[in-house]
Amino acid sequence: MRLFVTGLALCVGAHAALAQAQAQDANLARNLAAACFSCHGTDGHAQSGMASLAGRPQAEIMRIIGEFRSGARSGEQGTLMPQLVKGYTDAQMALIADYFSRQKPVQGAP
Ligand code: HEC
Numbered sequence: 001m002r003l004f005v006t007g008l009a010l011c012v013g014a015h016a017a018l019a020q021a022q023a024q025d026a027n028l029a030r031n032l033a034a035a036c037f038s039c040h041g042t043d044g045h046a047q048s049g050m051a052s053l054a055g056r057p058q059a060e061i062m063r064i065i066g067e068f069r070s071g072a073r074s075g076e077q078g079t080l081m082p083q084l085v086k087g088y089t090d091a092q093m094a095l096i097a098d099y100f101s102r103q104k105p106v107q108g109a110p
Contacts, residue, residue: 029099055105061097
């Protein structure tokens with residue numbers, strides 16, 4: 001019986017640690033994404049004239065980020081982003097893109 005109780009306590013403890021790790025991840029993603037809010041709007045809900053990121057598929061955002069990285073989007077299509085994406089690892093970008101994909105899309109946005 002004692003063994004069972006100990007096992008149960010360990011199990012509950014492990015779950016609490018996991019939940020905490022997941023909560024930290026959620027904060028990490030939002031904190032990283034917050035660097036984009038100043039131009040793309042809070043949670044990716046942009047003001048008119050700027051691209052909204054909210055609700056766009058993670059794969060689509062990552063594809064565009066890749067185009068900024070490779071230089072496929074440059075000149076008029078990429079004035080600022082090609083430089084900006086250099087400050088992030090792919091793992092950080094994946095977290096950011098996932099965060100935006102989970103936000104409610106802007107009505108009528110692309
Ligand atoms: C200082 C302003 C600024 C910040 C900060 C910024 N962006 Fe941008 N973003 C732009 C501009 C301007 C464009 C249009 C392309 C260009 O000129 O580089 C753009 C375009 C984009 C596009 C393409 C949208 C489309 O539909 O064509 C994506 C995706 C994007 N940004 C993602 C991000 C992410 C992710 C971050 C945060 C890591 C971020 N941006 C931070 C200014 C900004």
